[in-house]
Amino acid sequence: MSLAFDLSGCLSARLGDGALEESQVLVKAQSLRPALDRLSDLRSAGEGDPEFLLLPDRRADLEPARDLAFALNEACDDVLILGTGGSSLGGQTLYALADAPLGPAHPRLHFLDNVDPFGFERLLDRLDLEHTGVVAVSKSGGTAETLCQFAVIVEAMIEALDESRLASRVAVITEPKDSPLAALAERWRLPRLDHDLGVGGRFSVLSVVGLLPALLAGLDAAAFREGAAAVLDRALGPEGCELASPAAGAALAVLAAERGYSQSVLMPYVDRLADFGLWYRQLWAESLGKHGKGTTPIRALGPVDQHSQLQLYLQGPADKLFTLIRLETEGEGPRVAPQIVDDPRLEYLAGRRMGDLLDAMARATAETLIRNGKPTRTLVLERLDEEVLGGLFMHFMLETILAAELLGVDAYDQPAVEEGKVLARDYLAVMQRD
Numbered sequence: 367m368s369l370a371f372d373l374s375g376c377l378s379a380r381l382g383d384g385a386l387e388e389s390q391v392l393v394k395a396q397s398l399r400p401a402l403d404r405l406s407d408l409r410s411a412g413e414g415d416p417e418f419l420l421l422p423d424r425r426a427d428l429e430p431a432r433d434l435a436f437a438l439n440e441a442c443d444d445v446l447i448l449g450t451g452g453s454s455l456g457g458q459t460l461y462a463l464a465d466a467p468l469g470p471a472h473p474r475l476h477f478l479d480n481v482d483p484f485g486f487e488r489l490l491d492r493l494d495l496e497h498t499g500v501v502a503v504s505k506s507g508g509t510a511e512t513l514c515q516f517a518v519i520v521e522a523m524i525e526a527l528d529e530s531r532l533a534s535r536v537a538v539i540t541e542p543k544d545s546p547l548a549a550l551a552e553r554w555r556l557p558r559l560d561h562d563l564g565v566g567g568r569f570s571v572l573s574v575v576g577l578l579p580a581l582l583a584g585l586d587a588a589a590f591r592e593g594a595a596a597v598l599d600r601a602l603g604p605e606g607c608e609l610a611s612p613a614a615g616a617a618l619a620v621l622a623a624e625r626g627y628s629q630s631v632l633m634p635y636v637d638r639l640a641d642f643g644l645w646y647r648q649l650w651a652e653s654l655g656k657h658g659k660g661t662t663p664i665r666a667l668g669p670v671d672q673h674s675q676l677q678l679y680l681q682g683p684a685d686k687l688f689t690l691i692r693l694e695t696e697g698e699g700p701r702v703a704p705q706i707v708d709d710p711r712l713e714y715l716a717g718r719r720m721g722d723l724l725d726a727m728a729r730a731t732a733e734t735l736i737r738n739g740k741p742t743r744t745l746v747l748e749r750l751d752e753e754v755l756g757g758l759f760m761h762f763m764l765e766t767i768l769a770a771e772l773l774g775v776d777a778y779d780q781p782a783v784e785e786g787k788v789l790a791r792d793y794l795a796v797m798q799r800d
């Protein structure tokens with residue numbers, strides 16, 4: 367499995383004089399060779415940082431996750447996945463791949479990643495807690511929003527089920543060390559999966575953090591890792607600096623940023639990848655946005671955002687680098703019956719399939735962006751399944767850490783977000799308790 371990213375729409379051959387030359391991108395990508403070799407050595411050694419690179423080759427950690435998924439599947443019609451940022455977005459993206467509704471064999475998953483009491487209480491009111499499971503995910507075990515959700519739900523579950531049955535419905539994924547969430551799990555002897563110590567939240571999608579929700583939805587967890595492994599093999603091997611590689615994607619983003627392209631739009635034409643854009647947004651933003659560096663990730667969805675954002679993309683500031691992802695859908699989906707649209711003005715639609723329209727829209731937008739001089743990278747997928755999605759995750763994680771390498775920033779920390787967290791606690795401290 368390989369992902370054929372096409373960068374030609376970002377280069378002078380298509381965009382004209384003044385645009386980036388292919389050779390510039392390739393030279394920059396080549397400068398990442400030592401970094402790629404380091405990552406390759408790490409993978410061969412089977413240990414070291416960044417540990418997320420080792421996940422595609424692991425299987426043993428999936429066994430306890432399968433057991434937990436099986437137990438929750440047996441007991442629950444609904445499972446709430448509590449957590450935020452990297453503890454939620456990967457799972458949400460994987461879940462979007464599952465066919466919904468999933469049928470009696472699998473529970474409905476609800477990803478609660480916010481603390482707006484309105485939506486929270488509305489969902490809780492609708493659930494039958496007797497048949498509801500909860501998985502709280504937090505790498506640090508100390509995130510206020512997740513702990514607040516957890517405390518509220520545990521109390522409701524104790525009331526509905528009795529404390530003695532809590533461990534049959536509530537589980538936790540957190541690092542194997544002391545934390546407020548770990549202590550609560552210990553207090554009620556809740557089942558617990560380890561969040562790998564060396565895997566950052568936004569790099570955790572291929573760990574049990576993303577794969578437990580996938581297993582709950584009946585997806586093939588190992589296949590995600592196989593797809594990621596295939597991308598990794600190629601990215602770290604002799605083809606690692608060719609134009610379609612993550613190294614070239616990183617080089618392109620950094621070179622484009624130097625020319626004022628300070629925003630990066632990811633626009634899939636696939637509903638099932640709508641959440642992928644949210645996952646990518648955190649990955650790119652938190653990993654690169656430091657010391658005045660980084661570019662702003664923008665999540666779009668085609669064709670719907672053609673009718674909302676495209677005007678700006680075409681005639682607004684020339685500051686955006688585009689990545690369009692399309693799935694081959696020509697000839698697929700429901701057909702527009704010619705007898706219903708027997709109006710000459712609709713002749714272009716008569717007898718066409720919905721997938722024809724989607725495909726035509728995606729191709730037309732890519733071409734229009736390029737004709738208007740907007741650097742546009744495209745990826746055409748022949749299919750979308752666990753293997754391909756696993757490969758996409760790995761491609762973008764590699765692209766991100768390689769861009770960090772070029773920018774000279776640490777891809778794995780997010781020091782600036784702490785300030786607001788501390789201030790929020792100060793505000794809470796002076797609020798009245800009832």
Ligand SMILES: O=P(O)(O)OC[C@H]1O[C@](O)(CO)[C@@H](O)[C@@H]1O
Nearest residue numbers: 450451452453504505506509567
């Ligand atoms: O998994 P945790 O520790 O609850 O953190 C959730 C998210 O919060 C952040 O630390 C940012 O506040 C993200 O990096 C992380 O994905």
